[in-house]
Amino acid sequence: MEIVFMQLSAITKRNIFRIIPFGIIWLVFGALFLWIEAVAIGDQDNKLDTAIRLEPDIVIFALLLITLIGLLVGLVELVFLNRLFERKSFAVKIISKFLVYAAFFFLLIFVSFQIAASMELDISIFDRRVWERYVDFFFSPTNASAMVQLSFHLLVSLLYAEISENLGQNVLLNFFTGKYHKPIAETRIFMFADMKDSTSIAEQLGHIQYFELLKAYYFDFSNAIVKNHGEVYQYIGDEIVISWKLKNGINKNNCIQCFFDMKADLLKQKESYLDRYKVFPDFKAGLHFGEVTTGEIGALKKEIFFTGDVLNTTARIQGLCNAYGVDLLVSKNLIDQMEFGDEYSVKTLGKPQLKGKIDAFDLAMVSLA
Numbered sequence: 001m002e003i004v005f006m007q008l009s010a011i012t013k014r015n016i017f018r019i020i021p022f023g024i025i026w027l028v029f030g031a032l033f034l035w036i037e038a039v040a041i042g043d044q045d046n047k048l049d050t051a052i053r054l055e056p057d058i059v060i061f062a063l064l065l066i067t068l069i070g071l072l073v074g075l076v077e078l079v080f081l082n083r084l085f086e087r088k089s090f091a092v093k094i095i096s097k098f099l100v101y102a103a104f105f106f107l108l109i110f111v112s113f114q115i116a117a118s119m120e121l122d123i124s125i126f127d128r129r130v131w132e133r134y135v136d137f138f139f140s141p142t143n144a145s146a147m148v149q150l151s152f153h154l155l156v157s158l159l160y161a162e163i164s165e166n167l168g169q170n171v172l173l174n175f176f177t178g179k180y181h182k183p184i185a186e187t188r189i190f191m192f193a194d195m196k197d198s199t200s201i202a203e204q205l206g207h208i209q210y211f212e213l214l215k216a217y218y219f220d221f222s223n224a225i226v227k228n229h230g231e232v233y234q235y236i237g238d239e240i241v242i243s244w245k246l247k248n249g250i251n252k253n254n255c256i257q258c259f260f261d262m263k264a265d266l267l268k269q270k271e272s273y274l275d276r277y278k279v280f281p282d283f284k285a286g287l288h289f290g291e292v293t294t295g296e297i298g299a300l301k302k303e304i305f306f307t308g309d310v311l312n313t314t315a316r317i318q319g320l321c322n323a324y325g326v327d328l329l330v331s332k333n334l335i336d337q338m339e340f341g342d343e344y345s346v347k348t349l350g351k352p353q354l355k356g357k358i359d360a361f362d363l364a365m366v367s368l369a
Contacts, residue, residue: 010227018164019074025160026070026153030063033149058116065112070157073101077161094158098151105150113137180304183295189249189334190233190311191242191259192318193221193285198238201279209277214238217281220269224261228254233306243306246289250337256344256366259285259328286318288331316354317363324349324365332362345369 008016081100085093117133118125137143195201195217202210218240225232229248233241242258249255266281273280290310297305317329332348340346345367351360 010229011223014226015078018078019071021160021164022074022077022157023067023071025157026073027063027067029153029156030066030149033152034059034062058119061116061119066153069108070153073154073157074161077157082161082165090162093162094155097158098154101154105147105154109143109146109150110134180295183293186292186294187246187289188292188294188306188310189244189246189255189287189289190314191230191255191285191287192314193240193242193259193262193283194318195238196282196284198281201281202238204279205277213273213277213279213281216269216273216276217266220265221262224258224265227261228258230254230258241311246337249289250334253338253340253344255287255334256328256330256338259287260368263327282327284318284321284327286314286316286321286329287334288314288317289334289337313354319355320352320363323352324363326365326367328366330364330366332364335364335366343369 077097081097085096088096113134114125114130117130117137118127121127121129121133123129201213205213218235221240224230225242229251230242230244233243235241244255262283266283270280288310290308290313292306292308292310294304294306296302313331317331321327321329329349335346347365347367349363349365351362353360
């Protein structure tokens with residue numbers, strides 16, 4: 001199983017890890033509600049006739065079903081609803097998704113209650129007594145309790161989905177685990193990718209349409225970044241900053257390949273950009289690595305923050321792309337950390353003096369062979 005998982009693509013692994021938290025959320029709160037219900041009912045002889053007795057096999061079935069529902073909600077969010085309501089406001093997203101799930105849950109409760117009732121009564125699911133039990137249940141306080149529980153599960157799931165989407169899954173996980181609550185030192189690779197001719201494009205399109213172009217532009221980078229195990233650190237106007245832990249970035253030359261995959265994915269959408277905006281955005285990038293201090297920062301708004309000279313240096317490297325007439329400049333120090341095959345062409349460019357830097361070091365241009 002582990003070998004099969006390791007062979008999955010980075011995008012598939014990411015999607016799996018995005019779905020799993022939904023199952024965990026539903027399992028944890030489902031178990032909590034079942035425990036509360038068991039405590040509240042107490043003596044089984046005093047419970048409502050419409051409620052299902054919490055026998056061990058019933059509890060196991062309920063927890064498995066709840067977990068599967070959570071995973072299904074995560075899958076639907078990822079594959080369908082998240083894209084369907086992508087351009088809607090937070091409130092509209094929550095309400096619209098809630099209504100979609102309400103119809104789904106009505107059908108789910110109809111089916112699952114009858115399965116559980118047939119198990120309790122030890123009769124066929126098609127027996128008339130099972131249907132009568134469901135009718136009594138539908139108009140009972142037990143059903144109202146079930147709907148409250150499902151609504152709570154769903155609300156927590158939807159809130160998690162939106163927060164994760166806005167903060168980023170890794171950032172949210174780091175906040176939960178407290179990984180960077182205390183600052184730690186890390187060696188990281190950074191890519192500063194800057195849109196070419198952004199000022200003239202903005203003037204040509206106007207503020208609103210330029211903003212729409214930026215949204216599409218950054219969206220088209222997503223698969224390449226995930227595929228090559230990158231993490232988006234910041235969007236700074238028309239510039240995106242991508243980061244890797246050193247090991248992840250040099251493995252299979254991920255940090256270099258990410259640049260070329262971003263270029264390729266953007267090129268695939270060229271006709272779409274020209275049709276909609278009459279311009280095609282392109283970009284240049286600089287890559288470097290070094291030690292940073294990573295930690296949570298901020299009082300009114302917290303975020304995971306990197307500090308270190310490597311960020312300033314990488315920005316300076318990217319700033320030299322125009323001077324050399326290339327789209328990708330990489331520090332020779334980073335080049336030396338990787339092993340290049342025949343698919344890449346690497347050319348050392350010398351030691352330019354970076355603005356604000358005392359020590360000069362070699363830069364290299366990298367292109368596809």
